[in-house]
Amino acid sequence: MPNISMKLLAKELGLSLSTVSKVFTDSHEISEQTKQKVLAMAKQLNYVPNPYASSLRKRKSKTIAVVLPEVADSFFSVAINGIESIAREKGYHVLIYLTHELFDREQAILADFQSGRVDGVLISVSNGTTNDSHINDMMQRGIPVVFFDRVCEETATTRITTNDRESGRLATQHLLENGCKRIAFLTLSESLSISRNRLDGCRQALAAHRLIFQENDLVLCTDKDADNRDIIKRLLQRKDRPDGIIASVEKLTAGVYLACRDLKMVIPKDVKVISFSNQSTAPILNPSLTTITQPAFEMGKAAAAALFNNLKRNNQQYKPETIVVPSVLVPRESTTGVHQG
Amino acid sequence: MPNISMKLLAKELGLSLSTVSKVFTDSHEISEQTKQKVLAMAKQLNYVPNPYASSLRKRKSKTIAVVLPEVADSFFSVAINGIESIAREKGYHVLIYLTHELFDREQAILADFQSGRVDGVLISVSNGTTNDSHINDMMQRGIPVVFFDRVCEETATTRITTNDRESGRLATQHLLENGCKRIAFLTLSESLSISRNRLDGCRQALAAHRLIFQENDLVLCTDKDADNRDIIKRLLQRKDRPDGIIASVEKLTAGVYLACRDLKMVIPKDVKVISFSNQSTAPILNPSLTTITQPAFEMGKAAAAALFNNLKRNNQQYKPETIVVPSVLVPRESTTGVHQG
Numbered sequence: 284m285p286n287i288s289m290k291l292l293a294k295e296l297g298l299s300l301s302t303v304s305k306v307f308t309d310s311h312e313i314s315e316q317t318k319q320k321v322l323a324m325a326k327q328l329n330y331v332p333n334p335y336a337s338s339l340r341k342r343k344s345k346t347i348a349v350v351l352p353e354v355a356d357s358f359f360s361v362a363i364n365g366i367e368s369i370a371r372e373k374g375y376h377v378l379i380y381l382t383h384e385l386f387d388r389e390q391a392i393l394a395d396f397q398s399g400r401v402d403g404v405l406i407s408v409s410n411g412t413t414n415d416s417h418i419n420d421m422m423q424r425g426i427p428v429v430f431f432d433r434v435c436e437e438t439a440t441t442r443i444t445t446n447d448r449e450s451g452r453l454a455t456q457h458l459l460e461n462g463c464k465r466i467a468f469l470t471l472s473e474s475l476s477i478s479r480n481r482l483d484g485c486r487q488a489l490a491a492h493r494l495i496f497q498e499n500d501l502v503l504c505t506d507k508d509a510d511n512r513d514i515i516k517r518l519l520q521r522k523d524r525p526d527g528i529i530a531s532v533e534k535l536t537a538g539v540y541l542a543c544r545d546l547k548m549v550i551p552k553d554v555k556v557i558s559f560s561n562q563s564t565a566p567i568l569n570p571s572l573t574t575i576t577q578p579a580f581e582m583g584k585a586a587a588a589a590l591f592n593n594l595k596r597n598n599q600q601y602k603p604e605t606i607v608v609p610s611v612l613v614p615r616e617s618t619t620g621v622h623q624g
Numbered sequence: 625m626p627n628i629s630m631k632l633l634a635k636e637l638g639l640s641l642s643t644v645s646k647v648f649t650d651s652h653e654i655s656e657q658t659k660q661k662v663l664a665m666a667k668q669l670n671y672v673p674n675p676y677a678s679s680l681r682k683r684k685s686k687t688i689a690v691v692l693p694e695v696a697d698s699f700f701s702v703a704i705n706g707i708e709s710i711a712r713e714k715g716y717h718v719l720i721y722l723t724h725e726l727f728d729r730e731q732a733i734l735a736d737f738q739s740g741r742v743d744g745v746l747i748s749v750s751n752g753t754t755n756d757s758h759i760n761d762m763m764q765r766g767i768p769v770v771f772f773d774r775v776c777e778e779t780a781t782t783r784i785t786t787n788d789r790e791s792g793r794l795a796t797q798h799l800l801e802n803g804c805k806r807i808a809f810l811t812l813s814e815s816l817s818i819s820r821n822r823l824d825g826c827r828q829a830l831a832a833h834r835l836i837f838q839e840n841d842l843v844l845c846t847d848k849d850a851d852n853r854d855i856i857k858r859l860l861q862r863k864d865r866p867d868g869i870i871a872s873v874e875k876l877t878a879g880v881y882l883a884c885r886d887l888k889m890v891i892p893k894d895v896k897v898i899s900f901s902n903q904s905t906a907p908i909l910n911p912s913l914t915t916i917t918q919p920a921f922e923m924g925k926a927a928a929a930a931l932f933n934n935l936k937r938n939n940q941q942y943k944p945e946t947i948v949v950p951s952v953l954v955p956r957e958s959t960t961g962v963h964q965g
Contacts, residue, residue: 346719354701355904363695367722376741378687379720381708400717508904540908562905563696563849567881569910 292330296321343402346376347590350392350406352384352433356533357561358579359407362431365583366405373591375402384506386411393417397424403590407433410472427593431586432577436476440603441593443586445610447477450575451484453612454529454557457573459492461618463527463555467500467518469511469535481531481559500525504535511538512545519546519554527618530558536572556617559610570616578608633671637662684743687717688931691733691747693725693774697874698902699920700748703772706924707746714932716743725847727752734758738765744931748774751813768934772927773918777817781944782934784927786951788818791916792825794953795870795898798914800833802959804868804896808841808859810852810876822872822900841866845876852879853886860887860895868959871899877913897958900951911957919949 293303298321305313306321324330349366351359363379370377378401382389389409394417396404404421406428415435421428422440430442458466468485470478486496502518504511515538518524530536536558543550550556550570557573558565565572585606616622634644639662646654647662665671690707692700704720711718719742723730730750735758737745745762747769756776759769763781771783799807809826811819827837843859845852856879859865871877877899884891891897891911898914899906906913926947957963 349720354695354704355698357696357698357701360695360698360701363720364722367720377720379690379704379708379718381705534904537904537908544908562903563875563878564903564905564909567878567885567910568905568908569912571910 289330292321292325292328295328296324344400345374346378346401347587348378348380348392348396348401348404350380350382350389350404352382352407352409354379354381357563358432358533358577361561361579362407362583362586365580365585366587367583369584369587369591375591382409384410386413390417393421396421396426401426403427403429403594405429405431405586405590407431408435408475409433410475413474427590429586429590429593431582432477434476441589441605442603443582443589443606443608444477445577445582446607447480447610448484448487450559450610450612451481451529451531452488453484454481454559454575455485455488456491457612457614457618458527458529458555458557459488459494461527461551461555463525464494465497465500465523465525466527466529467502467525468496468529468531469502469504469515469539470531471504471506471535473501473503478531481529485529497523499523504532504538506534508534508537508541511535512541515539515542516545519543519548525554527555528557530556530560533558533560533562536560536562536568540568550617551620557612565613566615568617570620573615573618574613575610576613577610581608630671633662633666633669636669637665685741686715687719687742688928689719689721689733689737689742689745691721691723691730691745693723693748693750695720695722698904699773699874699918702902702920703748703924703927706921706926707928708924710925710928710932716932723750725751727754731758734762737762737767742767744768744770744935746770746772746927746931748772749776749816750774751816754815768931770927770931770934772923773818775817782930782946783944784923784930784947784949785818786918786923787948788821788951789825789828791900791951791953792822792870792872793829794825795822795900795916796826796829797832798953798955798959799868799870799896799898800829800835802868802892802896804866805835806838806841806864806866807868807870808843808866809837809870809872810843810845810856810880811872812845812847812876814842814844819872822870826870838864840864845873845879847875849875849878849882852876853882856880856883857886860884860889866895868896869898871897871901874899874901874903877901877903877909881909891958892961898953906954907956909958911961914956914959915954916951917954918951922949 289303290300293300303321306318347370354360367377380392386409389412403426415438418428418435418438428440434442434444455466468482472478489496504514519542528539530539539556548554560574561576561579565574585608630644631641634641644662647659688711695701708718721733727750730753744767756779759776759779762769769781775783775785796807809823813819830837843855845855860883869880871880880897889895901915902917902920906915926949
């Protein structure tokens, strides 16, 4: 049964289009009796008001956009769950956009929002994002933006992060306490704030143990697993090879495990491994993987809640805030050699 | 800089609102000269047409909805990638909705679409979906629906599936060829078409080997990992315990591995395991996991392409079709005991 138009509904009722329209905006100009009559006929004829007409009237789309680098990473999948749970509660719809780590795609996606498609934006920026002018443009047009996980540090808006620097420090300290002398840091990007912060924490922990981070121990990987396997093999074949590895991004874990297998190196005897990862399979890897686990669901929820607070305030008296939801280090066999329950 | 209205733009140009409006619908009634003049002033004043106004005029939202049970499963994350790649190509926006396996939530989500928010729907139904009246309602209102992965088999619309029955058969045959005599089948739902088809394939393969599937080897698990670990432990402690396990859903893998660890049972010596899974960590599990890998990205792409074909035809001469994108069995140590490269 197709949707009938408001015009047809008005005709059926013998009322003016404007009267019927006012019923659906719940106008005080219309008597309760007329309202009931219109709503009863609407139900009978199966009339449903068009949400975009309502969006135009109220200048609200009841829609938010979530802009992500990718969804195959379990952090982002779980974060979407958190975002969706809050959006549903608030009666909002969620548009998903993937940048695939491309800055120009991120810019094009945001440019499209300026026309009023969305009321607000949650974004985790791409590896390639080098400036924030596209984000400032949005905010100047009155569309609030909240960062989560991957942020532009100079932008004056709310950001939801985890304690990346502290986690980098803890990961490194954990490797040192388990006997490592030389630690390599695998990353997908040298410019991304979260990578830089995790690396800073690593340097700090080394310095606290009177060790210096060697620049050739900073290893730039790619988004291709096969390439990373080779890159990590070359790292592990160096004369001055590391005895501890920090994978600063979940997707680098497989490369480390496969490179060790290729080289017949045993984790954790020959090299200890810790990964920033939310993968549910960490406990059943061979060996089980020590992780820094990010609070993905909580970060998604906090980001959505912050955005809705902004929308409620209608950008009045906007005070950007930084909310830090801490990560957790879960020690397993890949660093301790100790079998877990 | 906030968006200016079309009214203000018309005023600045000394033209009627209707003339300016026709420029943005590219009406043939307007001369090329006037068009250029309006577009130049629009650019100068930073006027962007509201997409919802355009939606109302064209009765098209340029938006599709993707309704999923969850996103933490890597099949669905990868499928979203495939869907998004096609939607972007077509200039469409993608709304994401999660049912969390609840039938009433799925019904509520679809009911909301009837107001014209979306032009079409891609859906993978929840575990709890017992009938298709909510889907038929949508289609009767002229909103096309395409199923992918989890389908309602009686609904007359296009469905994109993988070869579930054949994959269940292959998985079982693979276990039998590797020496299994008694096979348990773990599932999250007895009503879901994909589960039933995979189980049918399992029964077929057993029958071909003159074996009968024992009904107590069909094990209903839950969406809680801790519960599943206990359920699988009870299965493996039975006197007539299986020597082969098919996990028909990715998320059941961890329960099997952890139950074996708790019971000090060795995979594949004591029990062989194969899982329907798209997890990138399958090769680095302990032991590496034999999988039936579904073509998630291709299925997402095929589903989106089928939906856009439907939209183009405007539901005229609609012929439902079933597209089967085959899965692949990847043998690894958890069934063969043979170390993989």
